[in-house]
Amino acid sequence: MPKINRREVIATGSAALAAYALLHRFAQAFPSRPGESVVPWLDQMAPNPVPDIIQNQLHWEDLDSWITPNEKFFSIAHFNRPKIDAGAWKLEIDGIVKKPMALTLADIKQRPKQEVTFTVECSGNHGLPFFHGGIGNARWAGTPLAAILEEAGIAGGGIEVVFWGSDVGDVALKDMFRDVKMHQNFARSMSLTDAMDPKNLLCYEMNGSDLPPANGYPLRLIAPGWYGIANVKWLKRIEVRGSRFMNQFMARDYVTIREEENNGETVWAETSVGRALLKSAPARVTKSDSGYRITGAAWGAPIAKVEVKIDGGPWQEATIDHSEEADFAWKIWSIDWPDAAKGKHTVTSRAFDMVGNMQPAMDDPRIAKKHTFWESNGQVTRQVELS
Ligand SMILES: Nc1nc2c(c(=O)[nH]1)N[C@H]1C(S)=C(S)[C@@H](COP(=O)(O)O)O[C@H]1N2
Numbered sequence: 001m002p003k004i005n006r007r008e009v010i011a012t013g014s015a016a017l018a019a020y021a022l023l024h025r026f027a028q029a030f031p032s033r034p035g036e037s038v039v040p041w042l043d044q045m046a047p048n049p050v051p052d053i054i055q056n057q058l059h060w061e062d063l064d065s066w067i068t069p070n071e072k073f074f075s076i077a078h079f080n081r082p083k084i085d086a087g088a089w090k091l092e093i094d095g096i097v098k099k100p101m102a103l104t105l106a107d108i109k110q111r112p113k114q115e116v117t118f119t120v121e122c123s124g125n126h127g128l129p130f131f132h133g134g135i136g137n138a139r140w141a142g143t144p145l146a147a148i149l150e151e152a153g154i155a156g157g158g159i160e161v162v163f164w165g166s167d168v169g170d171v172a173l174k175d176m177f178r179d180v181k182m183h184q185n186f187a188r189s190m191s192l193t194d195a196m197d198p199k200n201l202l203c204y205e206m207n208g209s210d211l212p213p214a215n216g217y218p219l220r221l222i223a224p225g226w227y228g229i230a231n232v233k234w235l236k237r238i239e240v241r242g243s244r245f246m247n248q249f250m251a252r253d254y255v256t257i258r259e260e261e262n263n264g265e266t267v268w269a270e271t272s273v274g275r276a277l278l279k280s281a282p283a284r285v286t287k288s289d290s291g292y293r294i295t296g297a298a299w300g301a302p303i304a305k306v307e308v309k310i311d312g313g314p315w316q317e318a319t320i321d322h323s324e325e326a327d328f329a330w331k332i333w334s335i336d337w338p339d340a341a342k343g344k345h346t347v348t349s350r351a352f353d354m355v356g357n358m359q360p361a362m363d364d365p366r367i368a369k370k371h372t373f374w375e376s377n378g379q380v381t382r383q384v385e386l387s
């Protein structure tokens with residue numbers, strides 16, 4: 001915190017005062033306490049067996065700001081991690097459109113700018129023992145996608161919008177009837193209605209800087225409210241099609257298989273991962289002169305409240321930090337733990353949304369009858385030892 005005395009403030013005027021107020025606001029924007037230290041969790045992630053795909057995971061104990069700095073933001077790349085020369089790059093918009101377009105980065109930056117603070121979570125997060133840190137919160141800026149699609153003009157029959165990345169990989173399909181080896185660009189699609197959501201951005205800025213190479217430079221889709229997979233990076237082409245798009249990342253991976261009940265019958269449902277789900281997790285236990293405190297995050301839906309359970313005790317309501325918040329960003333919560341006893345403990349959190357839904361327990365059928373690791377929004381339990 002810079003020290004500014006009254007005379008300096010008067011001398012330099014209201015701009016400095018505004019800057020000071022802003023700094024002060026950011027400094028207050030996380031429920032941390034002076035001189036506190038972090039007690040590391042006993043349960044730590046397993047070593048990452050896919051270091052090319054998953055990088056820079058969030059260390060929950062390090063969470064001390066609402067915004068995740070770019071250099072601490074996780075990244076996922078299923079194929080290669082392309083290094084793109086923005087000067088030679090163009091975004092193509094084509095398919096079933098009246099006016100195909102090719103836009104340079106300068107063209108895109110000249111269009112109206114819109115920002116959103118959005119917490120991106122990989123739908124695989126917490127689904128695998130080596131993957132608990134696939135989440136981060138950033139302020140994304142770009143231009144609305146809808147206006148560009150409107151300008152291109154959807155021609156008759158267009159129902160699906162495919163977002164093609166510049167990254168390429170090999171995909172093999174082999175069973176009794178098929179033996180196909182494909183070389184294809186990463187892609188995900190959305191229905192035309194979903195794509196036209198005014199919140200979707202063709203994004204070139206992350207926390208005020210150019211997108212980092214790992215996070216999609218020069219341009220990515222930002223689809224607030226959707227799981228990470230929908231937010232296609234390194235965009236190359238946006239294509240409007242007349243039928244549903246069923247590639248690897250729509251219809252084979254990123255498919256949740258779940259046993260559901262319908263009139264007493266079991267229905268095996270296979271659904272494509274889409275919108276984010278209600279979730280929370282304890283982030284860190286801290287110790288200061290005034291005792292222990294648990295801090296965490298909640299996201300995936302408008303959050304009404306968060307409750308915390310220590311060992312087999314009662315659920316207690318946490319305090320949600322309102323100093324920095326946005327519709328699609330995680331909420332930071334905290335709860336003091338005054339009567340903390342020495343020894344090992346478990347800490348579990350559960351979030352509630354505005355319409356009364358609760359984050360499912362691990363034995364809830366939505367989690368227990370799910371046979372794939374995606375969409376693992378069950379309650380997270382961490383272990384800690386106090387000395
Ligand atoms: N082109 C492309 N876009 C992609 C991916 C990818 O492999 N290629 N991975 C997706 C997945 S699975 C996630 S979780 C998010 C992660 O965004 P980040 O890497 O910026 O954190 O990017 C998505 N966009």
Ligand SMILES: [Mo]
Binds near residue numbers: 076122123124
């Ligand atoms: Mo993901």
